[in-house]
Amino acid sequence: MAMLDLRRIRTEPEAVIAALDRRGPGTSDPVKRVIELDAAHRRVGAERDEVRGRIKSLSKEVGRLRGQGRTDEAEALMAESRALGEREKELAAEADRLAEEIRSTLLVVPNTPSDDAPDGAGDADNVVLRTEGYDPDAYGPHQRVPHWEIGEQLGLFDFERAAKISGSMFVMYRGWGARLLRAMVQLSLDRNADAYVEVRPPTLVRTETMVSTGHLPKFADDAYHVERDDLWAIPTAEVPLTSLHRDEILDAGDLPLRYCAYTSCYRREAGAAGKDTRGLLRAHEFDKVELLAVAADAEQAIACQEDVLARSEGLLRDLGLAYRVVDLCAGDLGASAARTWDLEAYAPGVDQWLEVSSVSWFGDYQARRANIRVRPAPEVGPDGTATRPKGTVVAHTVNGSAMGWPRTVAAYLETHRQPDGSVAVVEALRPYLGGAVAITPP
RNA sequence: GGAGCGGUGGCCGAGUGGACGAAGGCAACGGUCUUGAAAACCGUCGACCCGCAAGGGUCCGUGGGUUCGAAUCCCACCCGCUCCGCCA
Numbered sequence: 001m002a003m004l005d006l007r008r009i010r011t012e013p014e015a016v017i018a019a020l021d022r023r024g025p026g027t028s029d030p031v032k033r034v035i036e037l038d039a040a041h042r043r044v045g046a047e048r049d050e051v052r053g054r055i056k057s058l059s060k061e062v063g064r065l066r067g068q069g070r071t072d073e074a075e076a077l078m079a080e081s082r083a084l085g086e087r088e089k090e091l092a093a094e095a096d097r098l099a100e101e102i103r104s105t106l107l108v109v110p111n112t113p114s115d116d117a118p119d120g121a122g123d124a125d126n127v128v129l130r131t132e133g134y135d136p137d138a139y140g141p142h143q144r145v146p147h148w149e150i151g152e153q154l155g156l157f158d159f160e161r162a163a164k165i166s167g168s169m170f171v172m173y174r175g176w177g178a179r180l181l182r183a184m185v186q187l188s189l190d191r192n193a194d195a196y197v198e199v200r201p202p203t204l205v206r207t208e209t210m211v212s213t214g215h216l217p218k219f220a221d222d223a224y225h226v227e228r229d230d231l232w233a234i235p236t237a238e239v240p241l242t243s244l245h246r247d248e249i250l251d252a253g254d255l256p257l258r259y260c261a262y263t264s265c266y267r268r269e270a271g272a273a274g275k276d277t278r279g280l281l282r283a284h285e286f287d288k289v290e291l292l293a294v295a296a297d298a299e300q301a302i303a304c305q306e307d308v309l310a311r312s313e314g315l316l317r318d319l320g321l322a323y324r325v326v327d328l329c330a331g332d333l334g335a336s337a338a339r340t341w342d343l344e345a346y347a348p349g350v351d352q353w354l355e356v357s358s359v360s361w362f363g364d365y366q367a368r369r370a371n372i373r374v375r376p377a378p379e380v381g382p383d384g385t386a387t388r389p390k391g392t393v394v395a396h397t398v399n400g401s402a403m404g405w406p407r408t409v410a411a412y413l414e415t416h417r418q419p420d421g422s423v424a425v426v427e428a429l430r431p432y433l434g435g436a437v438a439i440t441p442p
Numbered sequence: 443g444g445a446g447c448g449g450u451g452g453c454c455g456a457g458u459g460g461a462c463g464a465a466g467g468c469a470a471c472g473g474u475c476u477u478g479a480a481a482a483c484c485g486u487c488g489a490c491c492c493g494c495a496a497g498g499g500u501c502c503g504u505g506g507g508u509u510c511g512a513a514u515c516c517c518a519c520c521c522g523c524u525c526c527g528c529c530a
Contacts, residue, residue, distance in 0.1 A: 042492070046498095056511080063511075064460095081510045369450090
């Protein structure tokens with residue numbers, strides 16, 4: 001399965017090329033190659049079909065002649081058919097080779113950015129849409145303490161033992177730290193239960209499942225692979241959630257379908273050695289609550305994307321965190337995404353905006369890879385009669401972290417640290433922490 | 443790990459090596475009937491490629507093979523299910 005619609009590439013090549021090159025010069029080069037390959041593939045395919053057609057009609061004739069006992073004549077046609085068979089084999093092999101090359105080329109081409117995504121080459125060009133609850137002068141010295149120090153004072157983490165058990169960039173929570181994490185997860189799950197079906201998917205998945213979201217084949221180095229059983233550890237719940245409806249045809253009337261999942265996520269962070277090595281900011285394994293929607297079309301998908309963003313924002317507000325919404329520019333967009341809004345929470349202790357959520361619309365890119373189709377809803381004409389359009393269309397997908405927890409925990413601890421060194425428990429979390437109002441030293 | 447069974451169109455499900463992709467049922471859509479609906483009845487009802495069109499071709503898990511001709515026979519692989527064993 002390709003990812004960009006081959007028909008779209010055929011009918012509007014310039015538009016596709018221009019859109020891809022907004023990601024960076026040369027991004028569209030493989031597509032240009034695909035256009036040539038496609039032309040060749042169709043030419044060869046037509047020729048092969050012609051030969052096959054002749055073989056087919058010869059075969060029929062053979063059957064007829066045999067039935068009439070005219071074996072000599074049949075024999076002659078059989079010889080002719082055999083000869084054509086050789087030619088057919090050559091053409092078929094060539095057509096298959098071309099199809100395979102098209103497929104594998106297309107598989108590594110990223111999605112076309114939405115027209116609404118801002119121009120730009122890298123993260124410096126991202127656009128801050130708005131900033132909420134941030135006043136740089138409002139933070140006291142007690143908040144300018146990095147979360148790993150807070151954690152040490154309050155006994156919330158155990159990085160040394162995590163490293164002993166699993167190596168560097170693994171994290172262990174303990175005591176109030178573990179409880180705080182669990183409270184946040186539960187809060188997040190509960191807050192979305194009204195519209196999102198909670199699932200607990202497997203976190204080891206098949207290769208096709210990783211291919212569907214676009215994590216393979218291009219980003220194999222970023223993922224943990226269990227070779228013995230050829231399974232992959234998911235880098236995000238987006239992976240199993242997107243494949244929930246793989247190879248299915250959904251009824252437009254049932255859409256959008258919305259899911260919410262809490263899972264561990266695994267990332268090798270191969271290119272990030274030495275970056276953010278302290279504390280919770282970057283780890284090989286972390287927890288995340290993910291929201292996902294399968295929509296019928298772009299319009300519905302964008303509405304879903306806005307809903308996910310609003311929900312994630314609401315959660316940050318409830319946690320009393322300052323945050324900003326960032327519109328990723330074309331050059332900084334993930335490969336599968338058409339448009340992405342990042343939520344960055346402000347962490348006063350490390351004085352950084354931490355990406356805690358990423359809300360993306362994938363157009364039909366992932367759904368095409370995953371073969372998720374939609375049977376359109378009946379259209380009501382001016383005379384009041386309903387007609388269901390023929391065929392199916394490819395679905396759209398949207399997903400976003402309801403929240404990526406380690407960074408949220410970091411921003412939370414630093415924001416809510418009190419002058420006495422304790423950390424306040426905001427109201428929304430209290431029910432999940434036995435009514436506690438503050439986290440204090442053990 | 444051992445033994446067995448199976449993968450066919452939106453769904454269920456038939457299918458003899460030779461008549462277009464494939465019976466039948468369900469669903470869907472159009473119509474008749476009805477105040478409207480249901481029921482009943484009639485009809486339509488896969489995708490893709492080449493072609494202005496007529497028309498032709500491909501596709502019955504995947505890939506090979508046998509054959510003049512394969513959904514149908516053979517081989518390999520993938521996936522699923524059942525039973526037994528082991529185990530949280």
